[in-house]
Amino acid sequence: MTDKVLRIGTRGSLLALKQSENVKTALQAQWPELQVELQIIKTMGDKILDVPLAKVGGKGLFVKEIEDALLNRSVDLAVHSMKDVPADLPDGLCMGAIPPREDPRDVLVASRGQSLSHLPEGARVGTSSLRRAAQLKKLRPDCAIESLRGNLDTRLRKVREGMYDAVVLAAAGLHRMGWEDRITCYLDPDVFVPAIGQGAIGIEIRSTDEYLQRLLGPLHHTDTAVAVRAERALLKELQGGCQVPIGGYATVSGGMVELTGLVASLDGQEMFRFTRSAAREQAEALGRSLAGEILAAGGRRILEEIYRDGAA
Structure with a gap:
């Protein structure tokens, strides 16, 4: 094992630090000689606290500065709450591992x-x-x-x-x-649909970093990754972010993945919510097709109204 110190980029909140410490502990449990340190990075979402998230606008409010640090090699990996991560990652970055999901509710x-x-x-x-x-x-x-x-x-x-x-x-x-x-x-998610990626942690790295991909391999949880892929495909097709009334929740059982998607009006009076399932190999296709169904049923009109009125 190299003497190199791995630097984890993280937000400075108690929860973000706890999540990053958990990743550090898990890495060192697999690789006892590994040296790991945390580097706190303040994001735009951390700086603007007196404005509702929906009014701040933009995507990646809690991750962009950390991703910039990854790209400029100030840090080696980043730990994010997946619900904060936009549907598209920047060129040159990828998720190196998604550990087992916590309670998504x-x-x-x-x-x-x-x-x-x-x-x-x-x-x-x-x-x-x-x-x-x-x-x-x-x-x-x-x-x-x-x-x-x-x-x-x-x-x-x-x-x-x-x-x-x-x-x-x-x-x-x-x-x-x-x-x-x-x-x-x-x-209950059957009544109150969680955010896309809620409860899941993503460990982001540079796409070319084969060394870290190998180190992170034991931390990756395949079923969680499949569920998150389905949810994020739904998010991408809806062209939404964490500041719009979109929900998505997937579960994996055996060879199948079940996905619930939601688009709601701001007043809660209109809700377009459907649940569909597919083979786990079709997780992303399931997310895209479910999004198309929601948009066609009335979700597109709701989202266009929200964006037009500047509520998100």
Whole structure:
């Protein structure tokens, strides 16, 4: 093993650092002599905290600066939450590995421990996601859905201090931080469709780095990668990003992959949601065909309205 120190590019939030530490630990468990260090990189999404994500615009708000560091060789690999990664990677970069997925579901964290259905009328529910907001408005039109930015610990603190009655978060982050006890209830993907790639981590490297491809091989989880490929093919065909009301969730069982896709209006009154399945070798084709079905059913009109009105 070389004496070279591998540098992992990461955001500086507690969750991002935890995810990167997990990758560092997993690498060193496979290659005990490997030296690995973390390099914190601040992204545009980290710098702009007083504006809703949908208003910031652009893609790659939480990854672009880290990808730039990869391309200019300031770091050797990057650890991302896959839900933050745009459908197209920059030329010269690829996903070196996708480890096993954490729980992909959304969860509710409520100040008084209520489930979503038992929140009081008019409850203030915080989220930074148009996808979550649209589904909340459909399920609980009486609640006040308010924009909430900030890292995971910041959002939890705002509930604790009574600024919100509840917030909707990703289960994966709370699990990785060991904060499962904060979760009030899990939102079933059959009712509340997660974000594309939610719960999955991607380890991005330069496409020509055969050395790192070999090192990362033991960390890769094939079923997770198949599911994420299906979801991201859906995202690419919809030409969406993480700032529009699009959801997608795939599961792999044996030789089959099942994919649910969602496009919703901002007010939650219109939802185009379908579930289809295909052989796992057809994961990407499944994503594309499901996206086409959603667009033809009315999703295209909704997305065009959102982009035209400048909501995303």
